[in-house]
Amino acid sequence: MKLENKNILLGVTGGIAAYKSPGICSLLRKNNANIKVVMTKAATEFVTPLTFETMSSNLVYTEMFTKNRHTAEVEHIELAKWADIIVIAPASANTIAKISNGIADNLLTSIMLASRSPVIIVPSMNTYMLNNEATRKNLEILRNRGYIILGTAHDLLACMDIGDGKMLEPSEIVDEIDTALYKKDLEGKKVVVTAGPTVEPLDPVRYITNRSSGKTGYEIAKEAKKRGADVTLISGPTSIKPPKVDKMIKIKTTEELKNVVLENFDNCDILIQPAAPADFKPLDYSEEKIKKSKDENLKIEFTKNPDVAKLVGEKKTHQFTVGFAAESQNEIENATKKLESKNLDMIVLNNIKSETTGFASDDNIVTIISKDGKVENLPIMKKSEIAEKLIDKIIERI
Ligand SMILES: Cc1cc2nc3c(=O)[nH]c(=O)nc-3n(C[C@H](O)[C@H](O)[C@H](O)COP(=O)(O)O)c2cc1C
Structure with missing residues (x-):
């Protein structure tokens, strides 16, 4: 603001x-x-x-x-x-x-x-x-x-x-x-932001998903728009009001997210990926609703989803890419490894252990780690303020 x-x-x-x-x-x-x-x-x-x-x-x-x-x-x-x-x-x-x-x-x-x-x-x-x-x-x-x-x-x-x-x-x-x-410091830049969870269907009525609310991604997209960027928001299912952007693309599964991100990647200048794509999906999708059986347990086998951030990292030419990490142990070390393995320019580490911040909350505590090794711990902030700080840091580096 x-x-x-x-x-x-x-x-x-x-x-x-x-x-x-x-x-x-x-x-x-x-x-x-x-x-x-x-x-x-x-x-x-x-x-x-x-x-x-x-x-x-x-x-x-x-x-x-x-x-x-x-x-x-x-x-x-x-x-x-x-x-x-x-x-x-x-x-x-x-x-x-x-x-x-x-x-x-x-x-x-x-x-x-x-x-x-x-x-x-x-x-x-x-x-x-x-x-x-x-x-x-x-x-x-x-x-x-x-x-x-x-x-x-x-x-x-x-x-x-x-x-x-x-x-x-x-x-x-x-x-x-x-x-x-606002100063229009992203004027002329194409920014792609991913947001929210993905959902992986089990049968026509059931799916596996995660607790991502989409708030962080929506705030980042809003902030980039205010700075004058041309913004494409790629969003999984959320219950929050979408911000005004140039292009909004709704996806459901990680496979769809991968396809849409790759389609929009070549022409973009900055890709910011706070979406929480499911790492796994059910191996077999049942065309019919899975019936209650006499068995006490239901076994579902999972298979790996594509790693969107990694695929993007391999395709990267001129784009500035930002990833997000939700770690619960050896946070900085693991986030830094992710930054390197996915060829990112910056990674935002979420504190998922805190009960008052994180997924559905309006606030969060994050650490921003850059490719040059700089680690910046931000205090507890509104997600809108984190979006503002993050865009400032991206602008400093591009
Ligand atoms: C009950 C009532 C409601 C009005 N609502 C509007 C309105 O919503 N928009 C509008 O342009 N004029 C509306 N008018 C007319 C203006 O009040 C009128 O044109 C007035 O000269 C505007 O003066 P101003 O532009 O100096 O404020 C309304 C008038 C009345 C009596």
């Missing part, structure tokens, strides 16, 4: 979705951003400034011409200079029209004309207002000006029409703000 200590100016206009915007303030504040809110007059009909003052821990700006001025500053210029980024959420059709035409008839639109910061517009309106040629053209003008124009959700709207125009959720908006603040 890049929100810490950033100055974020939140513009709120007169749309029904204004009731959700205090949620944006709340999330930004949790991430230690500085927030100043500017409301249009129409916005104050929907939510009171007091709500935003409380949620942003700052006085709210609603007037261009205040009667009892306490400062000699020209507010619209100072606020424009203060902001590292401006976000208008919700952005009404009216304000979008004014900004696209350079009209500056209130504090928010005047700031927009004076600003040189990145801008995110979060439209929210009835479907017909959104699809109206005027609005579409106005949004196009703003897009061409370099503003980031977010999409809308398709849902039942406040006016009871069903269609496009619903404002994105505060968490999605905050994620976009965070993305916009």
